[in-house]
Amino acid sequence: EVYRAKSLIIEEMLGDFPFDGETDREERITRGLENADGADALPSLAHAVCMTIERACRDLLDGPTPVYTPTKPLPGTGAGRLTAATTLAATGRKAAAEPMPSSEEEYVKVMGAHISQSEEYVFFDNMNAALTIGTFASNVSEGRVRTRLLGSSRMIEANVRHTWIAAANNVKGTSEI
Numbered sequence: 001e002v003y004r005a006k007s008l009i010i011e012e013m014l015g016d017f018p019f020d021g022e023t024d025r026e027e028r029i030t031r032g033l034e035n036a037d038g039a040d041a042l043p044s045l046a047h048a049v050c051m052t053i054e055r056a057c058r059d060l061l062d063g064p065t066p067v068y069t070p071t072k073p074l075p076g077t078g079a080g081r082l083t084a085a086t087t088l089a090a091t092g093r094k095a096a097a098e099p100m101p102s103s104e105e106e107y108v109k110v111m112g113a114h115i116s117q118s119e120e121y122v123f124f125d126n127m128n129a130a131l132t133i134g135t136f137a138s139n140v141s142e143g144r145v146r147t148r149l150l151g152s153s154r155m156i157e158a159n160v161r162h163t164w165i166a167a168a169n170n171v172k173g174t175s176e177i
Helices: 002-013 025-033 043-060 079-091 104-117 134-141
Strands: 121-127 144-148 155-159 163-169
Touching (some): 002 043, 043 163, 079 121, 079 163, 104 134, 104 144
Antiparallel strands (some): 144 155
């Protein structure tokens, strides 16, 4: 049953994406299903499978989860489509894409809104800068955060239960992220 479930995810949903530069569809599927180690591994495919099933398992995971970073060498090569496919499969709807805030101040406002609305996904698409915002690093590495609610002097505190996705061409981040 586990093999069949993995097969459905890898063959039917993710099989057309060129993970780790592997252009042969059948080779990608074979390598993904056989859990190959070393030179035969497809780490990007493994991460995409995790991104697909995280929402179903999120209540079993205490604390933060990784930032998924579908990266691509050129615009239009599938990071948005990959995110749409995985989030649609997980929740029945595509995650809403939004731009990554360009400043710490702007990010704090956006994060306060996400925490207050208990979003399942935070999907920053088409980023054009490195993931270096300190508050973002804190939010993805801590299990609980406190922030000021936009438009008031009230603070809100919550467990961070989001699935984080940050797509860009050649994503770069800091060691905290």
